[in-house]
Every structure is written in structure tokens, then in C-alpha cells.
Amino acid sequence: MKLHVRLLLTLLLAGVGSLASGTKALAQTDPLPSWNDGPAKQAIVEFVHATTDQASPQFAPPEARIATFDQDGTLWVEHPIYTQLVYCLDRVPAVVNAKPALAKVEPFKTVLSGNREAIAKLSIDDLLKILAATLTGMSVDEFQAEAKKWLDTARDPRWKRPYTELTYLPMTELLKYLRGNGYRTYIVTGGGQDFVRVYSEEVYGIPPEQVVGSAGGTRYGYDKNGRPVLTKEPKLLLNDNNAGKPEGIHLMIGRRPYAAFGNSTGDRQMLEYTKAGDGARLAMIVLHDDAKREYAYGPAQGLPNTKVGTFTQALYDEATKQGWVVISMKNDWKRVFGFEQ
């Protein structure tokens, strides 16, 4: 009996061993197939090895492995207008329908005119008015249902695809690669937290509780049947841009990230804060220099920057000085989108 048990154990262990080496072999296939070999890919792989190899002096314990990603322009297309703003502009007719007096008030009048040039010239203050009118005043559940319905039907005018397909394949590979190495991946976006949470799990594999974004307050109350309701209020709790990014990370996560990824001046402080931690830290910025496959904007590119975030020469210079790694969309990415063959 004892011999039988020992034989079983031996075979079991042998089996477990071969299973384990099978896993290892799988892990050794390229986890980042859409990245060209080059300094960006190399920096990622070296960082992951340095922080996850127990023998490394820069080993980071699993609970500390936090990676934060800006969304617009970093994980998906932000040009020429970032997606949530398209949603808000599309919602204006419904808002005016509910409050007809708004039809004669700016900026709603301009949006209803459909004049693209005039809409493109709206000021930040005008845009904030549109955001407040279209993103607040309803219950959290109603907002989620509305946004989901829009995302299911709206199409990007250039690629004629749902916005949720305009994610960068190399970045979704990177998210999975980091998660496969014990990192928890967070979105830290200047966009609306509630908006991104509607699709983050499905699109990025990032659950709502790992989405940090600009957030308005909610008000707890009861509906006519006495059931609790959270209503979205036009009160900004967290402006998750610039200094608001590390502040939001502290509020929502409470730990300094080991890795952070952005593409604009709105990400500068998050990258600084991340890189200033002890041990190995990775800070990377996506440079949009691919006019053919996506867009070219930022330093020495043809197009102007978008309104929400700008990639300036000063940011490029700080990247060089601080040891952030620039990701050239044109040179570092073999493929840009998953839908391309």
C-alpha cells in the first residue's frame, strides 16, 4: 500500500512537473507579437523580468504590482475628438427634447446646427456645459444603459466600426502580458469614470473598480417606489488630468504604480510620480507618428494636437531627461488594430 502511494506520488509529481514545464513553454512564446523588436518592446520585457524574477534585486511583491494606463490616445484612438465627447454631442438632441428652451441657448444651438466647423471651435467652457447637461441628472443605472446602447450602435466615421474596436492591439497585448505577470492593470483617464466603466471589462479586461477617471458626485435618494437611487450630479469630485492623476491614484488605489503609460501632457505628473518610486519603474508615452495607419500629431507631426491632451516638445524633452520610453506608433507597432489582417 505504501509503495502504491509512493508510486502514485512520484507519477503525480512527474505529471505536475511536465504540466509546469508545459506552461513555461507556452509563456516563452512571444507575448507581444504586435510589437516590433526595438527599444520600447525591450524596455517592457526587461521591466517585467526585473520586477517579477524572485532573484532580481528589483523584485516587486505581487501586491505592489500596479500598472496604470491613460485611455484616450494610449489604449484607443482619441483623434479628432475623444469618444466620450462624441457621445455627449450625440446626446444633445435628447437633452434638448426634454428641455426645449435649450434649443436657443449656446452651446446647444451650435451643436444642433450640425455645423462641424463651428462645433470644432467650441471653447472648453462650452464643452463642459455639454458634458454637464448630457452626463448628469439621471440615475447611475439609466446612464449605464444609455451609454451601452450608444456604444452598441455608434460608428467611427473613418473606420466605420464601433468605437470599442478602435483599441490598439499592441496595448491590449501589453495589458494581458502584465496581468499574466501578476500586475493589476488600471485605467487612469481624464475621461469620465462612469463612461469608461461601461465597457472597460469587455474591451480591456479591466473591471469597473480598476477604472479611475474624472468623476462627478452622486446623490443618494429614493425613487417613487421607495427604492434607493444614485443620481449623477453636476459636481466635479475628481478632475483626473495632470496633477489630478497622481492625486486620483492615491485616492482610488493608495499605492504608487510600478508602471504607467500615457500620451500627453495630461499624463505628465502620473509618469513623474510613477518613475520617482524605488526600484525598477517603467514610464512610457505613445507618440502618434503614424499618419497612414492612425494619425500623426504632437512634436514635428502634421496635425494639431487634440483638445484634451497635447504631446508637446517639452513633454518629449522631459521624457528623454527622466528616462521615460517613447513608443513610436510607426516604428514600434507591427499592427495597430486587431481588425486589420
Next chain:
Amino acid sequence: MKLHVRLLLTLLLAGVGSLASGTKALAQTDPLPSWNDGPAKQAIVEFVHATTDQASPQFAPPEARIATFDQDGTLWVEHPIYTQLVYCLDRVPAVVNAKPALAKVEPFKTVLSGNREAIAKLSIDDLLKILAATLTGMSVDEFQAEAKKWLDTARDPRWKRPYTELTYLPMTELLKYLRGNGYRTYIVTGGGQDFVRVYSEEVYGIPPEQVVGSAGGTRYGYDKNGRPVLTKEPKLLLNDNNAGKPEGIHLMIGRRPYAAFGNSTGDRQMLEYTKAGDGARLAMIVLHDDAKREYAYGPAQGLPNTKVGTFTQALYDEATKQGWVVISMKNDWKRVFGFEQ
């Protein structure tokens, strides 16, 4: 060769099978040994089965399994003063040392006098002044180091033990039981988020990113060496009490909990919000009715309520009406603290 492989596989599967049934046998030992058999324990076990058994009509997918716990009076002792306030009072001399003019200003003068009766009579406004003076103005890192140092040395006057040992054993068993069944456990406290995060991982197995609490703002800046610093500001972002609890849950988690645990009127809205969800939802409140082993306060008890949260007759009545389960410390808990034999 083929036969050999098949034999190996058979033995392997047999081995895996016996390992699995071994695990099952382990899981079937009582996961809540410090709970007496009774309606509270039964409600917990039934809720977990209903939401985790795939065959159950009330099955909750793993990603939706969120359980939220108030801290003071629910996970650890809050009587006669909640721990963070003890910390703040202890910090007053250091604050006055840095700003000597405060020694002659109320409420600091009273705190420095050491007159316990006078300190106990300080108003909520006075306490807020003390909180602001002792919890803000320093960097996030300095605050963490200070709080950790205090927690390592301070002792509760009744039990002569570190405050972090005054956790309720039945509740820490409950945290582990829920986590063992795929639940993510969150603290949702009226206390300070930054304070609780200092020890939550070590004491409760709850990482900082799963602590939601009253939170002040931080300000991003640079120290004299140009390194990024987050400074704690006297600006309240989230008052995580009463309606602030469901609002904070929406902000920080973005999902409605399946289970919530509290002990005072400050938890009422969190319990309502949780219980109003679809399917099986569990709402429980701890009744402090054990003058001998801990304290008795709240409905029909001898002691007055604490300042931070009160267990009123109205709360007790709502519990009955809404189907919340009352945990009687005296009757439902076999043991209260881990340090007792």
C-alpha cells in the same frame, strides 16, 4: 508507450481527484468556528451557497461578488472612542510643538489639559478641527510612517493590547470565508481612508485599494530635490458616512455590493442600497449587547451610543422591516477576540 501514457494519465487524474476531494473535505470543516449556530450564522452560510452554487437561481458571477464592511464597531472595537480619534488626540502635542500658538487656542488647549471629562465633551466641530490639524499638512508618506509608528506602540487601556488586536474574531473568519468563496472584501468606513489603509492588509487581509473611507484631497507638488510629493490637504472629498457610503461605493468600486455589514445609523444607506439589488443580497448589523466580553450600547443597552455612529431603535426596526440580519454579539459569537482562549 501509449499504454504508459494512458496509465500515467489515469493515475494523474486519480491523484487530482483525490486532491480535489481532499480540498472539499477541508472546505467542509466549519469555516466560522467562532460563531454559535443560530440565525446569523445560518443566514451567512445560506447566502454564500445561494450566490456561489452554479445550480442556484441566485448564482452571482465571481466578478460581481463584492462584500463591504464598516470598520469601527463592525470589524473592531469602537467604544468608548474610535481608534483614529485616539490617534489624533495623541498627535496634538506634536502639532502644538510645531505651532506653539495653538496651545492657547481651543480645542487644542482642552486636549493638552488631559482632562478626560472635558475632552469627552468636545463638539463635533472641535473634533473636526483636531482631525484637520493632525491628519493634514504632511506628505502621504510621512503620514503613513507616523500612523504606523503609533499603531506599533499605542495600547488600548482596557485590554492593554495594540488596537490592531481588538478585531472581532468571528468577523475576520467571515472575511476569510467570503474571500474563500470568490468575494472581494472591502472596508467602507466613516473613518479616514488613509489611516485604515496603513494596517488593513496586515490586520484584515484587505489591500489599500479595497479600503473606501472618508477622504481628504491631496496636492501634487515637488520637494526641494525636485521629487514628486503628495501633500494631505484639509479639504474633504468624501464624507463616507450615511448617504456617503453608497456614494463612496459607486465612486470607488462602481458596483452594488452583494453583502454589507455595519453596526450603526451611519451604515443604514449602505445596507439599504445593498439589499435593494436583484437576487440574493445579505445585509447584517452587529448589535453590541455584550457588556461582559465587550460593551453594551444601542437599543435597550446600558451605555450611551458612541459619537460616530449610533444604533437606534429606528435602525433596529428598519432591520426587521427590510430583512437585515441582526448579529447579537452576546448570542451569536462563541469568541469575541482572537487573543482570548
